[in-house]
Amino acid sequence: MTAERRANLKVIAMLSVALLFADKALAQTIGYDENTEITVVGMVEQPVAPGCWGLAAFVLTSSTGRSYKVYTAPRWFVREMRLPVKRGEKVRVVGSKFFGKDGSRCLLARSIFFHSSKQRVVLRDQNLQPVWRGIARPRGSCMKIFFPSN
Secondary structure, three states: OOHHHHHHHHHHHHHHHHHHHHHHHHHHHOOOOHHHEEEEEEEEEEEEEEEEOOEEEEEEEEOOOOEEEEEEEEHHHHHHHOOOOOOOOEEEEEEEEEEOOOOOEEEEEEEEEEOOOOEEEEOEOOOOOEOOOOOOOOOOOHHHHOOOOO
16 A cells, blocks of 8 residues: 555545544534524424434424424433324424524424323423433443343
């Protein structure tokens, strides 16, 4: 292998590592902006959508016909809460509006009201901090067989 080829491979490797950490850096800068807070009422179109930043997401079609990708909470937290997101469910989402990289409308949810069950799920507290902050993320373990949590 020539020195020039090694140098090129090194540059490609460094760029790959930089791109890997770019998403992580973006995730750390995403925050809830109450200046962009809106309320959207509509139907869940797609209960599970590809998430980002480790957050679960679903697609909501508003009563005006606009689609929003709604980011909720980390997947482990959503599973633990058993969030009742179902296709066709009428919901009211209060969230911080932003535009995705592809130009799509997105909401970082603060709360979700499920009309069918009259259940309101709060995802951010009065200081706009995630309610899952400070909760230890559950880890998979074969020890659960011997020491089940009740």
